Amino acid sequence: MFKIVQRQEMAGGTIVLNEIEAPLIAKKAKPGQFVILKANDAGERIPLTMADTDPVKGTITIIYMVVGKSTALFKSLKVGEGYQDVIGPLGKPTHLEKLGKVVCVGGGTGIAVLHPITRGLKEIGNEVVAIIGARSKDILILEDKMRAASHELHVCTDDGSYGHHGFVTDVLKEVLQKGGVKLVVAIGPVPMMKFVSKVTAEFQAPTMVSLNPIMVDGTGMCGGCRVTVGGETKFACVDGPEFDGHKVDFDELMRRLQAYCDDEKKCYNDFCTLQQA
């Protein structure tokens, strides 16, 4: 068993952090990589990016939004309990390079994925501007960590409850207009990454996004995670999860993510009913 040693609820319990004992994964993992977890024998295989690792303690940290049956089951696990299986590190690590001025844009739980990448880009000498956003202040996560990981932080909320009233793309445009941006890294909901990539294309700013298609095996065998990038089929689990945002077919990705919506809703409702009984 992969034991949970720390557990924290954020954003009113809609987002959960688990620090998990996984010494071999903690030793090898790099920013941008993910793991696949199963709570128990009957559980689904769920991909989650590592938000942090501690090779000395032998732990990895995941931060996930509770969106369906499996993430609700994960939320019910307490400190001292754990996951039956954790496989990883999977996927290609982020290519970290000293480029000059870089902009890191994060939304929702994408901020957790973006944090180690932002920190890594700063550590190797880049000038890092971070822009993070959420629907409202109560569900914004990791503001302090993102402030420490960057040279300049902008916060946006859709409802204006905190920081800039509006989308991350508004602030991104202003930063790009000042010039000199060598790379934009955008991680968050698919529509956010799509619109960030549209804006950066206008400014010809190279853009990297991290894709989250439905994954099953995570090793390039099942084809479940296929995405179209530059007109070619790629498997996000082995060719990614990071890709050139200007080449990704985001509309296809959104359609594929919706494919099992009705079944997922039914599963989640049945699980909640069982929990309440």
Ligand SMILES: Cc1cc2nc3c(=O)[nH]c(=O)nc-3n(C[C@H](O)[C@H](O)[C@H](O)COP(=O)(O)OP(=O)(O)OC[C@H]3O[C@@H](n4cnc5c(N)ncnc54)[C@H](O)[C@@H]3O)c2cc1C
């Ligand atoms: C490489 C990768 C890294 C990810 N990292 C994070 C992360 O750090 N934090 C986080 O909150 N979420 C992350 N996700 C998304 C997370 O895997 C899904 O939210 C989770 O699988 C939902 O499962 P569920 O049973 O709770 O919800 P369900 O009700 O089954 O599904 C809800 C929605 O989640 C997505 N989903 C469902 N099953 C899968 C699956 N097997 N693989 C991928 N997406 C699925 C679909 O869009 C679906 O509509 C990541 C996804 C990928 C592919």
Ligand code: FES
């Ligand atoms: S998850 Fe099966 S090929 Fe990527």
